[in-house]
Amino acid sequence: MPYPLRTPRLAISPLTTGDIPAFVAYRQDADVARWQGWDSSYNETDADELIASQPTTELPSSGGWLQLAIRDPENGTLYGDIAIHALDEFHDTFEIGVTLARSNQNRGIAREAVMRVLDHLFTSANAHRVTASCDTRNAPVTKLLTAVGMRKDSTETEVEFSKGEWITLDSYAILKTELLRSPDTVTQG
Numbered sequence: 001m002p003y004p005l006r007t008p009r010l011a012i013s014p015l016t017t018g019d020i021p022a023f024v025a026y027r028q029d030a031d032v033a034r035w036q037g038w039d040s041s042y043n044e045t046d047a048d049e050l051i052a053s054q055p056t057t058e059l060p061s062s063g064g065w066l067q068l069a070i071r072d073p074e075n076g077t078l079y080g081d082i083a084i085h086a087l088d089e090f091h092d093t094f095e096i097g098v099t100l101a102r103s104n105q106n107r108g109i110a111r112e113a114v115m116r117v118l119d120h121l122f123t124s125a126n127a128h129r130v131t132a133s134c135d136t137r138n139a140p141v142t143k144l145l146t147a148v149g150m151r152k153d154s155t156e157t158e159v160e161f162s163k164g165e166w167i168t169l170d171s172y173a174i175l176k177t178e179l180l181r182s183p184d185t186v187t188q189g
């Protein structure tokens with residue numbers, strides 16, 4: 001197994017039951033949940049079920065998700081998580097989603113984690129394309145995805161009904177060839 005993936009400031013490896021208190025605490029934060037599929041009612045049972053459903057393989061099988069914890073490598077503190085989804089309708093294509101606890105935002109941690117996971121998917125998993133989908137109003141994630149070299153591929157207007165309203169989603173993507181051209185590839189720890 002390649003985990004933990006290391007960067008200068010982070011260790012990234014599958015979420016475990018030991019992460020549950022910190023994971024639930026930030027999922028219950030209304031600011032963090034604003035553009036996500038869960039809300040402040042997210043609880044320990046939800047987290048238990050999520051962790052119990054996780055694959056024990058390096059990558060999810062086709063159609064599945066793998067939830068990776070983003071941790072402080074020194075003391076194991078959970079900063080946030082990054083999820084990998086193997087799209088079943090497209091060969092060698094993965095979707096990612098990233099969340100940080102509010103106290104760990106605006107430190108460049110998401111950028112560092114996403115770059116490392118992209119590097120992992122394109123080198124170790126031989127991915128062809130990685131995508132990310134976000135509400136068009138979610139400015140921090142738009143900034144993040146652009147900063148790591150992803151580009152907006154498409155916009156689907158009012159495509160999903162979430163939290164009482166129709167939402168418009170932007171889809172971002174990066175190809176293996178595009179990452180290899182990027183000057184900012186994160187050094188492995």
Ligand SMILES: CC(C)(COP(=O)(O)OP(=O)(O)OC[C@H]1O[C@@H](n2cnc3c(N)ncnc32)[C@H](O)[C@@H]1OP(=O)(O)O)[C@@H](O)C(=O)NCCC(=O)NCCS
Pocket residue numbers: 031032033035036097098099100101104105106107108109110111112132133134135138140141143144147
């Ligand atoms: C999306 C999300 C992960 C982005 O987190 P973030 O902390 O804003 O992103 P980054 O790690 O890239 O941090 C970037 C900021 O840190 C600053 N920063 C501070 N120290 C830094 C460092 N050492 N290196 C790089 N950037 C640093 C940058 O300047 C940048 O600020 P700016 O945008 O004002 O220029 C976060 O907003 C989040 O968890 N939101 C809730 C969940 C969510 O909506 N997820 C998206 C679902 S698709």
